[in-house]
Amino acid sequence: MMRVLLTGASGFVGAAVQANLLADQRFSLRSVYRRVPTQVPIGLEVSQVPGLEPDTDWQVPLENVEVVIHSAARVHVMNENEADPLAAFRRANVQGTLRLAEQAAQAGVRRFIYLSSIKVNGEGTLPGHPYTADDQPAPLDPYGVSKLEAEQALQALAAKTGMEVVIIRPVLVYGPGVKANFRNMMGWLNKGVPLPLGAITNKRSLVALDNLVDLVVTCIQHPGAANQVFLVSDDEDLSTSELLRRMGRALGRPARLLPLPMWLLSTTAQLLGKKALSQRLCGSLQVDIRKTKALLDWTPAIGVDGALAKTAKDFLEQRV
Template identity: 80%
Template sequence: MTRVLLTGASGFVGAAVQARLLDDPGYAVRSVYRRLPLSPFAGLEVCQVQGLEPHNDWQPALEGVDVIIHCAARVHVMDEREADPLEAFRHVNVRGTLRLAEQAAESGVRRFIYLSSIKVNGEGTVPGHPFSADDLPAPADPYGISKLEAEQALLKLAAEMQMEVVIIRPVLVYGPGVKANFRSMMAWLNRGAPLPLGTITNKRSLVALDNLVDLIVTCIHHPCAANQVFLVSDDEDLSTSELLRRMARALGQPARLLPLPMWLLSVFAQILGKKAVSQRLCESLQVDIKKTKTLLEWTPVISVDGALEKTAKDFLEH
């Protein structure tokens, strides 16, 4: 039996990883929580750690652990209030992560799987020229910089110690329970609201939660995953307009998309102070997952339409 320590178990991705591992008798799962759950899942061992801090003592949580899946992080903050955002991200994502990894290596943990971000590669691509796992990183914001620095520190540690490191950089993750902009788009479509997004011809890679979780679990044992960086997506890129049409179909609603010219949409977004949202809706971000599929003999386990149907069903039920 493989003993797994999971951080970030209460988050969107971490909770899905936990559920998947608990369904498999080949794994014993110990999950880290800042606040202990009132009623833990059957078969789950839990431990309490007060945040991802550089001074944490992880030794009690690491006892007997074979593999760590590290999903905890200070995530991208839309309404940043820190005076020095980069320092705030480094404190948690770099120094806090390295503290865990160093103690894990000293405890004999075999493999450390790190959930990073496509923001390490950059903010966008030219259509037809996707990011690859071996591209020169070009993070543009404090969150992306902190994730890159954590990756570099982990790979350096792997070169010095016996512990293997696996780095996974997901694109936008969606699935049952998704929040933020993705959920907002579903809400607008479900209301039948007209959206001025009918002529967007960008290309964006997305990854369904089921596909990301399956790749993470694949990396627990696959010998070719050691000390590698992987990008992950659904392997089908969509324009924002096409995504909205298919999302509406999954919701059982018509897609009322108005053919507003992109330049006019950009002007309105700037006037309304929503330039960043406009960029995410209109610009491209594609990834090439050939390395992931070839090296790990992995393919996505669910299609975009299948994942959208699951996401829409959960949205409508809740």
């Protein structure tokens, strides 16, 4: 069996990757935790490290490992307390990641799979003009900048050492256990709250957790993945209005959408200091995954409606 090391196993994506690999007889999995859970799944080997720091010692966790899946990161901080957020992101996402990758290369790891972010490409697209994996990066916030710098450091290390690096940039990920705005949206729909979002004609790419995990697992062994950058989505883009309608159907609670003009929504949001929220609700962000599909002979494992149904089922069960 191939020995795989996973970081970020306690996160939304990492936990799903861990569950998938534990059920796959091709792999032997070791997961890294800052705090080891009290209950460890059968068949899982665990290692403890103090965190994703520039001086973390990874030698023990990396012993006999062939592939690293690196999903740990300092992620978006809603109420940022750091005086220099970019420095904080760089410490974990760039310096901490490079420390792990350098020690992985020294330990003889064959392939390093890095979970990056679509924020490396930017914050939005014009409808019908999706991002591609080979576009010039244009990150706009400290998190996106740190992810790009990590990508560049990993690519330089790959050229120097011969360790293969695979970079995956997901769009917004949803699925069972999703938190933040997506969960809030389901809460509004389930309560039958009227939403002024019925006339939004944007286009946004999303990726179901099952599809992202399937791509990560594909990249463990596929020869076409070596030293490539991949974008990933469900391969079906939705407007905010359409997403709400289909999510409502999945919940069994038809969406109550009011057709407020987009310009009025945008203006109101900016006056209330919610420009970022307005961009997510009204703006477009599309990705082109033809490269991913062609090089890996890959297609999304589950369709949008099936993924929304799984997400809704989990949401409703958690509320019982």
